[in-house]
Amino acid sequence: MHSSFFCYIVNHMVNYYKDNLDQVFSVLSDPTRRAIIQELSRGEKTVKKLAEPFDMSLPAFSKHMKVLETAGLVSYRKVGRYKHYYLHQEQFNDATKWLNELQSFWENQLTGLEKYLLNNEDDEGGNEK
Amino acid sequence: MHSSFFCYIVNHMVNYYKDNLDQVFSVLSDPTRRAIIQELSRGEKTVKKLAEPFDMSLPAFSKHMKVLETAGLVSYRKVGRYKHYYLHQEQFNDATKWLNELQSFWENQLTGLEKYLLNNEDDEGGNEK
Numbered sequence: 001m002h003s004s005f006f007c008y009i010v011n012h013m014v015n016y017y018k019d020n021l022d023q024v025f026s027v028l029s030d031p032t033r034r035a036i037i038q039e040l041s042r043g044e045k046t047v048k049k050l051a052e053p054f055d056m057s058l059p060a061f062s063k064h065m066k067v068l069e070t071a072g073l074v075s076y077r078k079v080g081r082y083k084h085y086y087l088h089q090e091q092f093n094d095a096t097k098w099l100n101e102l103q104s105f106w107e108n109q110l111t112g113l114e115k116y117l118l119n120n121e122d123d124e125g126g127n128e129k
Numbered sequence: 130m131h132s133s134f135f136c137y138i139v140n141h142m143v144n145y146y147k148d149n150l151d152q153v154f155s156v157l158s159d160p161t162r163r164a165i166i167q168e169l170s171r172g173e174k175t176v177k178k179l180a181e182p183f184d185m186s187l188p189a190f191s192k193h194m195k196v197l198e199t200a201g202l203v204s205y206r207k208v209g210r211y212k213h214y215y216l217h218q219e220q221f222n223d224a225t226k227w228l229n230e231l232q233s234f235w236e237n238q239l240t241g242l243e244k245y246l247l248n249n250e251d252d253e254g255g256n257e258k
Binding site for chain 2: 021022023025026028029030031034037038041042089092093095096098099100102103105106109
């Protein structure tokens with residue numbers, strides 16, 4: 001009974017919980033898109049300015065911008081004829097939290113192991129006396 | 130000259146710098162794989178035990194395990210007839226660092242903006258006197 005409730009919770013989380021982790025992690029799996037995101041974290045920029053350092057055609061670069069836009073990670077505002085892109089930094093919160101929680105869980109486990117080993121060492125020291 | 134050197138650095142980073150970010154972020158874009166990783170961060174487990182809470186066939190589940198293994202995120206040790214899987218937690222360090230740096234850069238910018246606004250407020254207050 002307890003186990004089947006656990007199964008229900010896990011499948012519910014997998015199927016119905018809507019965070020943006022799938023999309024954000026998928027976007028981040030490409031090095032060009034990561035570089036664009038880093039660049040936009042420094043402030044808004046036009047596509048032309050953003051594309052400058054990359055060794056690719058503007059249409060190819062625009063496809064990356066479209067992926068970022070569709071995922072809701074960037075938007076633009078029109079300034080004259082130009083689109084100025086900016087980052088929705090808050091959209092990365094869930095992904096950052098997910099990875100930090102994984103690391104902190106691991107670190108807590110290590111601390112637990114260290115304590116155990118240290119206590120054991122003390123006990124052994126005690127036995128030697 | 131300065132600009133072309135910058136282009137060189139960016140393209141070098143994109144094309145030749147080998148971290149595991151592409152693979153780790155790609156693996157993390159799937160909710161089942163994220164759930165497996167979270168479960169393994171609690172300690173090693175057999176595939177049967179890992180698959181239990183999921184509403185999918187064992188072959189389908191094994192494909193996810195294969196993706197994790199190929200990406201170097203999990204390994205197994207044989208205990209009798211069973212494979213006990215464990216997590217290579219350190220493989221998530223680059224991804225965690227990347228996202229934390231993005232967030233901290235953003236927070237520093239916000240702090241800068243707050244300071245600017247506060248200073249401006251003081252100036253305005255001064256003018257009113």
